[in-house]
């Protein structure tokens with residue numbers, strides 16, 4: 253049992269965490285990654301937030317109205333590149349149907365449990381990685397509100413978080429400034445979510461990758477999975493572009509957005525769209541906040557990392573290979589300057605821009621579980637804005653499924669094919 257070969261498709265944060273958890277269970281793990289070893293995908297330039305406070309899924313009431321208003325503003329934090337694409341239309345309709353109050357209420361305790369467990373696992377992982385990486389800093393996250401309405405809305409979310417057993421404090425502008433302890437902050441107040449944490453995603457990815465290589469995981473670069481081999485209806489191998497077949501007793505699809513078409517080639521409907529985001533990283537010693545900030549109305553994250561202060565935002569539903577839209581970068585820069593006048597918009601727009609493709613599911617919740625037709629294939633994708641935070645718990649839960657253990661967290665709401673019937677499949 254313990255020497256079974258598990259092929260993990262994708263070496264993002266999810267794939268690497270899955271590989272690490274499976275190796276600790278004694279499986280023979282091969283990770284296939286289509287990019288080169290020195291790559292820079294979604295799991296590298298993100299904001300590095302570990303967020304038990306994110307108890308509201310992306311698909312929530314209010315998000316649609318706000319999204320429509322933002323569509324009219326070219327510098328806003330949200331955009332959809334319209335295109336004739338049936339998958340996009342189906343995904344959009346499912347997303348709209350999912351954005352209900354009942355969905356939020358049902359998802360909140362699950363999100364809390366997933367993030368809290370993952371935070372504990374992030375800390376344990378950093379210990380295993382030793383001096384190669386700094387432990388996550390448990391300073392919380394400060395949501396900074398520019399106006400009264402935003403503060404009232406955030407205070408309601410904070411109340412819900414407290415009801416769920418999380419720690420959150422609603423603060424005056426003076427208290428926000430004191431806790432941020434660095435740059436000037438223009439706001440009417442904010443909420444400090446004390447259970448949140450942060451870490452450098454790039455440092456973690458590099459250390460985790462090196463750790464896996466040292467322990468003998470077969471990490472293969474430039475190895476794009478193009479299809480699957482079957483034996484009696486069950487997957488028996490993974491076919492690479494070029495024709496080589498890698499034998500597999502189990503397969504984990506952790507290919508980010510590409511997991512949708514890989515799943516489809518196995519007859520499963522797992523809707524995903526690319527939610528592109530941008531970030532810049534500023535070497536700003538004097539303007540360094542003591543803890544990460546989320547600039548509420550701007551939907552911008554400002555995280556103090558070892559490599560500098562990272563400023564990231566925007567959700568652009570568009571193919572990953574589209575060129576950078578300078579209007580979105582300007583939007584991030586200008587709104588950051590409005591909240592933090594020490595961060596000059598012209599300085600931020602002059603920095604190199606990183607883009608990453610968030611794998612966005614059709615209800616804002618990850619897909620985590622086995623395929624119906626072939627339970628030896630497990631999907632671990634669609635973490636949207638939370639993949640860095642949820643990487644370690646995803647690894648643990650996938651290892652439970654592969655090893656035949658009952659996961660401590662009920663995964664029914666994360667079933668990968670939960671939309672199959674609605675779409676008539």
Ligand SMILES: Cc1cc2nc3c(=O)[nH]c(=O)nc-3n(C[C@H](O)[C@H](O)[C@H](O)COP(=O)(O)OP(=O)(O)OC[C@H]3O[C@@H](n4cnc5c(N)ncnc54)[C@H](O)[C@@H]3O)c2cc1C
Pocket residue numbers: 261262263264265266267284285286287293294295296297298299300301302475476477478506507508509510511514527528529530531553564565607608609610611632633634635636637638639640641642
């Ligand atoms: C601006 C921005 C800020 C963010 N901030 C945060 C944050 O603060 N906290 C948080 O939790 N999350 C954050 N996120 C989200 C987070 O980055 C993603 O959820 C996460 O990186 C997704 O990880 P993944 O492993 O699922 O996908 P990916 O990182 O995309 O990895 C998938 C891998 O699979 C490979 N692949 C795909 N197809 C194939 C194939 N056919 N064969 C072989 N390999 C294949 C790809 O090359 C890729 O390397 C942010 C994202 C952005 C863009």
